[in-house]
Amino acid sequence: MITLASDFGSPYPAAMKGAILKRCDARLVDIGHEFPRQNVRAAAFWLSQILPEFPPAVHLVVVDPGVGTDRAALVVRAGDHVLVGPDNGVLLPPARALASADGEYRDDIDAYEFEVDATRSATFHGRDVFAPGAAEVHETGIDRLPELEGLSPADEIVELELPEPELTENEVTGEVIAVDDFGNVITNIPGEVLGNRTVVRVNDEPTPIVRSYGHVEPDRAIVTIGSHGNVECAVNRGRGDEAFGLDAGEPVRLEFA
Amino acid sequence: MITLASDFGSPYPAAMKGAILKRCDARLVDIGHEFPRQNVRAAAFWLSQILPEFPPAVHLVVVDPGVGTDRAALVVRAGDHVLVGPDNGVLLPPARALASADGEYRDDIDAYEFEVDATRSATFHGRDVFAPGAAEVHETGIDRLPELEGLSPADEIVELELPEPELTENEVTGEVIAVDDFGNVITNIPGEVLGNRTVVRVNDEPTPIVRSYGHVEPDRAIVTIGSHGNVECAVNRGRGDEAFGLDAGEPVRLEFA
Amino acid sequence: MITLASDFGSPYPAAMKGAILKRCDARLVDIGHEFPRQNVRAAAFWLSQILPEFPPAVHLVVVDPGVGTDRAALVVRAGDHVLVGPDNGVLLPPARALASADGEYRDDIDAYEFEVDATRSATFHGRDVFAPGAAEVHETGIDRLPELEGLSPADEIVELELPEPELTENEVTGEVIAVDDFGNVITNIPGEVLGNRTVVRVNDEPTPIVRSYGHVEPDRAIVTIGSHGNVECAVNRGRGDEAFGLDAGEPVRLEFA
Structure with a gap:
């Protein structure tokens, strides 16, 4: 194959x-x-x-x-x-x-x-x-x-420099790796940082953390752990990139209250 | 397969x-x-x-x-x-x-x-x-x-409610099911309603009924029976959705003179 | 197959x-x-x-x-x-x-x-x-x-009329055949006309001729011979169609100094 x-x-x-x-x-x-x-x-x-x-x-x-x-x-x-x-x-x-x-x-x-x-x-x-x-x-x-x-x-091959998220006690600063065709914003922040929390501030905007898109009303913004295991910013039946104003390469700051 | x-x-x-x-x-x-x-x-x-x-x-x-x-x-x-x-x-x-x-x-x-x-x-x-x-x-x-x-x-499974067109003697009101990648507007109205007519008013606009796109000059709007058997609003070598101002989910009214 | x-x-x-x-x-x-x-x-x-x-x-x-x-x-x-x-x-x-x-x-x-x-x-x-x-x-x-x-x-089948480029001593006038998904502008002008030159005027704009996109800085416009053998107008890591203002069907004039 x-x-x-x-x-x-x-x-x-x-x-x-x-x-x-x-x-x-x-x-x-x-x-x-x-x-x-x-x-x-x-x-x-x-x-x-x-x-x-x-x-x-x-x-x-x-x-x-x-x-x-x-x-x-x-x-x-x-x-x-x-x-x-x-x-x-x-x-x-x-x-x-x-x-x-x-x-x-x-x-x-x-x-x-x-x-x-x-x-x-x-x-x-x-x-x-x-x-x-x-x-x-x-x-x-x-x-x-x-x-x-x-x-x-090959003795030496090119190694990509991939950005690592920065974690402090109540804050994580990461980056958007990709936006998928649904408009879901995929970050480089591992999902584990969310713990059992139910809300997080994304670039200052308080946002509910849910298991999947359909757990909120249509057009509501959410944070979830995507299929890749990373933090994802999305909108139920809508586009997360537009709602959060985020595109590939841009910084994302998560704050926990 | x-x-x-x-x-x-x-x-x-x-x-x-x-x-x-x-x-x-x-x-x-x-x-x-x-x-x-x-x-x-x-x-x-x-x-x-x-x-x-x-x-x-x-x-x-x-x-x-x-x-x-x-x-x-x-x-x-x-x-x-x-x-x-x-x-x-x-x-x-x-x-x-x-x-x-x-x-x-x-x-x-x-x-x-x-x-x-x-x-x-x-x-x-x-x-x-x-x-x-x-x-x-x-x-x-x-x-x-x-x-x-x-x-x-499975005892009971979800059934979609699909809109049915309404037919009266000289009028049919239906809905746009989908717009294809050519811009052809596909309705839920069965092609048979056109009978042998050669013209129909689509949302008040008189439009020729032809067998296929190439039977009129380029850029001319037409009504035809699509490959799905339903009434389709199209433009020869152009986009029907733009010419008719129609998108998926919108109502379509056909009137026969 | x-x-x-x-x-x-x-x-x-x-x-x-x-x-x-x-x-x-x-x-x-x-x-x-x-x-x-x-x-x-x-x-x-x-x-x-x-x-x-x-x-x-x-x-x-x-x-x-x-x-x-x-x-x-x-x-x-x-x-x-x-x-x-x-x-x-x-x-x-x-x-x-x-x-x-x-x-x-x-x-x-x-x-x-x-x-x-x-x-x-x-x-x-x-x-x-x-x-x-x-x-x-x-x-x-x-x-x-x-x-x-x-x-x-089939006795007689339809023959496309394909435009041929016009060559004079220091000038070639051709046409854009297609723009690919990178925005590279593919002309009908055979690559041989470039000879060993290192620069050409494309619709009055002096442009370097290079072997491939990566031979200039990002965002720089170039002329190259594409994989099809024809003259191609491109931008390293950018869109040639936008930089040159060219689309399929439009004329391209190359002048050699």
């Missing part, structure tokens, strides 16, 4: 599928191609959430603002999974999530560089470099990765 | 696919994940149109504004098909369409509740409840559904 | 998939369903780029502003591929690209008309005519196409 994730929109992902299917007949599954454009951190967050839902697979990830520059191309083995994509930090967070079985992190990650043949294009390595690479990795199989021609161990 | 329909946008549907593929290797087909958010009636309409095009399958349907509340989770057998989703009315209209073979309705529907294990999340039952449920139904097979552990007959 | 391309958005493509899967169990791959609505030229461009990436397949193409009029339905064999869609010009450019193996054009194209049974609908031939046609072609196989019942050689 090969999964595909990118910020390409439509129809470029189909060119990657063609390039794969010319080389192997793997099952293809789209993770999504609407990731915020060229936003490596948002993609790393979403992939960390979603890829561990999958059985062992090759995951092709192309969020690549540095296409055509000299950034390396990587193959990263994480547990029984393999990621293929650019060396810009997008692969390591999901690799760590994939290497955490049963909630326990195991240091079971190998990274390799592979040679980029950019004779065909300088602007579409998804089609010309990474998709063929993913197909080759799929056909080789995870156990024989080290034997794959053109692959060499 | 398992089909997937939701109002999730991207990338949440991929988490459901992963959850299914961890449990079985069914063929997956997307019905669509851009259904109007939390609009149970619009989803019920579209699914009634599209699911009967498919061969026997398990249909996973997650338009679920009540996620995390105590609404039940359902498995509904309809003819040779099975639907899996929340008990909020979204499943019955497509179930009835699926149980109508050759245009003849047969009372061939069974409904079951299944136990919701919400220990993992309260906000993403698509991933944590319904996708695993669909995988289990798929692996069990339609003939052995009653034997499936955790399944019990 | 059957690929699907349309300007349908969501969820109509699923009805075509159901119609195919009722008739055969071919692998289905989406090319894209967000092609600019009813824009036959843009679809022909994108399909010429993407379909040749695929191994031999049946390609279902439904960008069909003339649905329900008397335009013919076509099956076009191009090399080892087959295209199925309306006779409005959308099929010939990708057919020629598919018939060009190793960059060499071979006159290896056959076109057939097939009978349209429009008893079911006049507005959704994707579901009622072309999808069943593609399934039948897939099951028959490319070698036995001429034996397929209802198929007859």
Whole structure:
């Protein structure tokens, strides 16, 4: 199985599928191609959430603002999974999530560089470099990765700097990681900080804490723990980003009375 | 085969696919994940149109504004098909369409509740409840559904109230069910009311009735019978919703001279 | 394998998939369903780029502003591929690209008309005519196409008039074919005209020519040769269409100093 994730929109992902299917007949599954454009951190967050839902697979990830520059191309083995994509930090967070079985992190990650043949294009390595690479990795199989021609161990790979929330006794300051398609505002604040409280001030606005959206009337703002385990600011049957005035990258301050 | 329909946008549907593929290797087909958010009636309409095009399958349907509340989770057998989703009315209209073979309705529907294990999340039952449920139904097979552990007959399930058009001798008042991505305005008025007429007043505006969009000049407004069999207000190579000033849920009055 | 391309958005493509899967169990791959609505030229461009990436397949193409009029339905064999869609010009450019193996054009194209049974609908031939046609072609196989019942050689089929760029010594005037989802402005001007130059005036604005987006600072406008081989006007990590004020169909003038 090969999964595909990118910020390409439509129809470029189909060119990657063609390039794969010319080389192997793997099952293809789209993770999504609407990731915020060229936003490596948002993609790393979403992939960390979603890829561990999958059985062992090759995951092709192309969020690549540095296409055509000299950034390396990587193959990263994480547990029984393999990621293929650019060396810009997008692969390591999901690799760590994939290497955490049963909630326990195991240091079971190998990274390799592979040679980029950019004779065909300088602007579409998804089609010309990474998709063929993913197909080759799929056909080789995870156990024989080290034997794959053109692959060499990567000494140092790019590490994303992810912002950590700051906790004091009665206050947490974090950041919006992503806004989903419902308008739910996903923060980097772990849900545990909410404890058993029933109310919290979000950027000065007192807001009820509930288990799920439908526990308040339509159009009411809430704070909840999202499916990702983090604090989420939302509106029942409405858009949290609009109600809270929050967008990706912006700070969020929670105060407990 | 398992089909997937939701109002999730991207990338949440991929988490459901992963959850299914961890449990079985069914063929997956997307019905669509851009259904109007939390609009149970619009989803019920579209699914009634599209699911009967498919061969026997398990249909996973997650338009679920009540996620995390105590609404039940359902498995509904309809003819040779099975639907899996929340008990909020979204499943019955497509179930009835699926149980109508050759245009003849047969009372061939069974409904079951299944136990919701919400220990993992309260906000993403698509991933944590319904996708695993669909995988289990798929692996069990339609003939052995009653034997499936955790399944019990559902005595009463939610029934959507769908608006019926009002017909008088020279007038019909109906409602817009949905606007499609072309901007075509789909009403709940059956196409038969148009008879052999060639013109009709739509909310006071005289409009030609034609067989298809291309039978008038570009940018001309028309009334036609859509592929769903209902009256549709459209514009050749343009947007009917803008020309007629109509959106989902709004009333439409047709007058015949 | 059957690929699907349309300007349908969501969820109509699923009805075509159901119609195919009722008739055969071919692998289905989406090319894209967000092609600019009813824009036959843009679809022909994108399909010429993407379909040749695929191994031999049946390609279902439904960008069909003339649905329900008397335009013919076509099956076009191009090399080892087959295209199925309306006779409005959308099929010939990708057919020629598919018939060009190793960059060499071979006159290896056959076109057939097939009978349209429009008893079911006049507005959704994707579901009622072309999808069943593609399934039948897939099951028959490319070698036995001429034996397929209802198929007859097409004497004359619609040819798109595609604008050619005008070249003088120091100037090229072309047209925007498409804007992709990144906002990159794709012109009909072949990349070769740029030669080894490092700067060009685009509609009077001096612009650097670079190999890829990341070779300039973020938000800087560039000209590059896109993955399609044509001149592309772009912005590193931004939108070229906004920076250059250009949209599909508009003229582009390149001047070399």
